[in-house]
Amino acid sequence: MCLVDEKMFAIHFSSHFLWRFFFVVGVVLEGIGHGLADGWFDAHATFYGANQSPSTLGGACGYDNTVHAGFGVNTAAVSGALFRQGEACGACYLVMCNYWLDPKWCLHRATVTITATNFCPPNNNGGWCDPPRQHFDMSMPAFLRMARQGNEGIVPVLYKRISCKRRGGVHFTLKGQSNFNMVMISNVGGSGDVRAAWIRGSRTGTWVAMHRNWGANWQSSVDLRSQNLSFKLTLVDGKTLEFYNVVPSTWSFGQTFASENQFT
Numbered sequence: 528m529c530l531v532d533e534k535m536f537a538i539h540f541s542s543h544f545l546w547r548f549f550f551v552v553g554v555v556l557e558g559i560g561h562g563l564a565d566g567w568f569d570a571h572a573t574f575y576g577a578n579q580s581p582s583t584l585g586g587a588c589g590y591d592n593t594v595h596a597g598f599g600v601n602t603a604a605v606s607g608a609l610f611r612q613g614e615a616c617g618a619c620y621l622v623m624c625n626y627w628l629d630p631k632w633c634l635h636r637a638t639v640t641i642t643a644t645n646f647c648p649p650n651n652n653g654g655w656c657d658p659p660r661q662h663f664d665m666s667m668p669a670f671l672r673m674a675r676q677g678n679e680g681i682v683p684v685l686y687k688r689i690s691c692k693r694r695g696g697v698h699f700t701l702k703g704q705s706n707f708n709m710v711m712i713s714n715v716g717g718s719g720d721v722r723a724a725w726i727r728g729s730r731t732g733t734w735v736a737m738h739r740n741w742g743a744n745w746q747s748s749v750d751l752r753s754q755n756l757s758f759k760l761t762l763v764d765g766k767t768l769e770f771y772n773v774v775p776s777t778w779s780f781g782q783t784f785a786s787e788n789q790f791t
């Protein structure tokens with residue numbers, strides 16, 4: 528009798544042990560690798576004021592209205608490490624709350640696609656947006672797609688750059704006056720972030736390089752009034768597209784023109 532009992536105990540114990548063992552190993556492995564393919568980076572996310580309309584927070588990128596600019600409500604202010612002095616304006620990120628680090632506040636495997644539309648300034652006092660931290664200060668609707676509101680609203684996230692899906696073509700908003708042209712470039716697909724921009728008037732004949740003034744605003748100092756305008760853009764991923772005669776000669780400062788061309 529005694530022997531049998533011990534045997535039964537041993538069998539029960541070992542199967543229970545194996546079960547526990549595989550369960551624990553499984554959770555640890557999923558936690559280490561997130562059970563995800565490579566290419567994800569660690570960062571943190573917060574959300575900004577519940578009462579602020581996400582559409583008005585074009586901020587440091589200069590998008591007057593991020594909804595009109597084609598970005599919807601899923602936008603974020605990003606820390607300097609991600610912002611790259613404005614080059615990241617318009618870039619898209621797939622952000623997943625890191626459930627394996629914070630199962631309490633993260634929704635399991637919940638992701639949201641956001642566009643960088645603003646800069647999250649450092650406070651140089653150990654703040655979440657201080658260098659070299661990678662941080663997303665998201666609109667509330669974006670944040671709530673992947674996390675619960677609580678824990679002071681800070682969650683660990685994993686992110687990766689993804690291609691931006693935009694409706695319609697690239698938008699050009701003409702700002703400035705007389706021979707000071709400032710062009711706000713928005714609704715950019717593909718990698719979404721513009722590395723270089725050129726402008727050409729129908730009478731100037733050659734492409735004139737524009738310089739980033741701030742955010743998504745590019746400037747040049749050529750008098751292009753009463754001319755058709757064309758643009759050429761190179762994105763951070765190296766893709767280049769030309770936008771011929773996207774602006775008719777009757778243009779005036781303050782107008783926005785949508786091209787039919789788009790990056791993929």
Ligand SMILES: *[C@@H]1O[C@H](CO)[C@@H](O)[C@H](O)[C@H]1NC(C)=O
Binds near residue numbers: 729755772774775776
């Ligand atoms: C200006 O653009 C229009 C189309 O918007 C085109 O028909 C016209 O030929 C262009 N003019 C010049 C000088 O390029």
